[in-house]
Amino acid sequence: MAVKSEPAQLFKDIMGSYPTGVTVVTTLDGNHKPIGLTVNSFASVSIDPLLVLWSIDKNAGSCEVFQKAEKFAVNILAGDQQEVCWTFASKSEQDRFSKHPWALSKNNLPVLENVFATFECKKIQQIDAGDHYILLGEVIDLNKNEQEPMLYFRRKVGNVPQEWE
Template identity: 45%
Template sequence: MLSNASPEKATPPNFSAAEFRSALGMFATGVTIVTALSETGTPIGLTANSFNSVSMSPPLVLWSLARSAGSMAAFSAGSHYAINILSADQQDLAKQFAGKGLDRFAGVAFTPGAGGAPLLEGAVARFECFNRSRYEEGDHVIFVGEVERCTYAQGASPLLFHGGKFYAEHPL
């Protein structure tokens, strides 16, 4: 007989953090740069591959950010952010926005989107999001954005990430 009762909590993992990271790396993802404006109006942004669709009606997407991230306060407090999906030729830009202790926007062309969030030139798609809700889970915060506007480049190839390396799209 099947029981509908759920266990009270998960069993402890039988793997190391390194094994978990390696297993997660087997899931190929696109590469995004999430951008916004700080309270002082300074552009902020970071490389993220934790992006996914949530709902078509209303149009919702999600991404996540480590609680320890220096930009957490700005992303939490801001009304809008943009998710820029990078093109296959923007690997250097992905690395620039993943770096620490540098001006991530140095030499980067962008236009202001909803709420001033930077829309990066050359991105294959852009989602301009209202900062709808946040959920604290583990060592990250999950951001759910309500998409107010989106654009995409027909036929463009996205930048992909798999197993710790960048790839370009190749149809089978």
């Protein structure tokens, strides 16, 4: 039987049950301070050239920094990085980067350690989209580690089921 609800609530329910990976998107602010937030709106767009996108809530504390940023890094979390996911999503966490190891890349972007993979991107377009901005990036560097990626489903995060490996 179809679930009846307000369209916005139904939309949230549907998208909350749409399984995704989890990323932390990072950059440096104007004072060279690392900034980052948990993001699952990340998607691949094009192979030639290599393009990716993600969207940021206009009310996010870091929205202005990402609007001004010329580059960003997409850190695709590994299955065992649940704490990283919640730290970078927490409004009350003042110093997210002190909790988890990271380093500055040669492109001068903060990259998290022990992740599944990283895309470092040059921002090429910013699209006004309702209550979000879509940020389109061209991949300038990419890196993949040994870890398996994280899965997100109904507010829970974790490893890929063993039978899929």
